[in-house]
Amino acid sequence: MIWIALAALVASTLRFVMLIGELNFATAAFYGIGAYTAGVATTMLEWPFIVSFLAGGVVAALISTVFGFITLRTKGPYFLLIGFAFAEVMRIIYTKMDWLGGNSGLIGIFVPEALDVYLTPFVILVSGSLIGILYLIEVSNVGKIFTAIKDNEGVARSVGIRVHLSKVACFVIASFAVGIAGSLHAYTNNVISPGDFGFLLSTFALAYLKVGGEEHPLGPILGAALLILLNALALDSGLNEHIFYGAAIVAAMLLLPKGVAGLVGRWFTADRCEPGVKVVARRAQ
Template identity: 55%
Template sequence: MIKPNYLTAILAFGLILVSVGFLTGGGLAASIVLWLAINVLITASFRFVTLIGELNFAVAGFVGIGAYVAGSGTVLLDLPFYLTLVLAAFIAGLISIGFGYVTLRAKGPYFMLISFAFTEVIRMIYTKTEIIGGSSGMIGIFPPEYLERYYPVFVVTVVIGMLWLLWKLEKSDYGKVLIAIRNNDAIVETVGINVHFAKVLCVGISSFVAGIAGALMAYGNNVISPGDFSFLLSVYALAYLKVGGESHISGAVVGAIVLTLLAQFALSFGPYEHIFYGAAIVLSVTILPEGLIGLKRYFKKSSPAPVVATKSSV
């Protein structure tokens, strides 16, 4: 029986998105492709920290840091496009290392509350800082002219690269250490591994990716404001992950795509949009506790029992 190759499926879907971008070159379809890809990347970033058993609601804050670094680099400093992407990723990652070093002594709901508070503090800093637009935000954040028409294609390409990086890290020895920490960090410490450092690095990698997502979002939207990066961004990422499934990175992809498309469909319900959207999430999580990727077990054909050789009596 051929086992499902999740990575191939992700790449195939990425190819479809790129094709849509090329065929449309703009308009609603290209806009949907753009936001599908960005939501996938934010969800994958959120999921990476769940490898150590934590829910990091500070992801929204680091997406915002990436967006404001890119916006400031473009609007205020007139820096090259690709340099702003790199700076957004590294600055978000570096800040997160300091954040993680201080906060990752806490676990479970305590860390979740701290990360939630961090996101709101960062959002208030944006609001009170006039040089970056204050509560009005920043405008005029455009990608290079040669890239503007096919910007969704560029975003999908970057997202696929980041998904591949996260997947490889998860399958590496370091990824196995993270999963072991989630299962029992005390045992991991007994073999000489610095658990705190491993957890801080995990948050740093996640925030590096979140910073890139924020920069891509800023260039895709052309305008950013503090309200774009509230804790709700992390709540949506959690919803995408729960609906898609946490056990594999493909769950982040599936959940983000399905719920983003569902949100577009729910717009037609007018004032009942949020009721419909919320009901869909509740039903999905209740009926499919393993997420949509858990459906794969229903499509597996039962393998024939192995033939056991026995000695014939003489």
């Protein structure tokens, strides 16, 4: 359940950045920044748990502010590729820093003993709360500004919206949530290494989003739960994890263009419409 909650949160941040029309492949970088910040704050600086935990999100947000100001002047594939490159650069930096454990990683990242028993509900509560906050922002006036930018930047700018600052704000909010997810990852796993934060993390998040359905806020949750459970079965059968997720993205785009959430929505719509259809049919007779 912990990994489903974290995966759903990361995929939800990917969906959130899509409000401004961008695909954020720097997600893995800020996830790693959050994890390493929490790890260093806990093991080396010996900060209190709550401070170390929140520091992961704050540092990720601060770095994303600079990154966003520079890179969000680009669009589409250019922004995606820059994010991909940044994630790989950060991963390589972790391997070169001996004080971060290099390739071996950072160990001994534990929560207080009093919280250890409640770690699973804590992770689920934090992840669920952040997903809920992202949705509340999406349906607020702020979210409408983000959507207006995606629909037409020129029109948004003409009505007084500060397009670049708004895009950066969206990106920073998502990065804070990703940083918190990274903190939770560190405390859950107790050890982190550079290999945990490669670009594949962003690819997996995209798979959760596409399979679950990017148009519905529950899509990332449904996609994460379904794919993680199916992936566990696939691994038991000897199927390669990367092949599984690649196939899942392709299958979702071909067979479920609106994802599982869209499919479930059609079922509910059909059930609600069916009585009315029957009444019309009787009257026609």
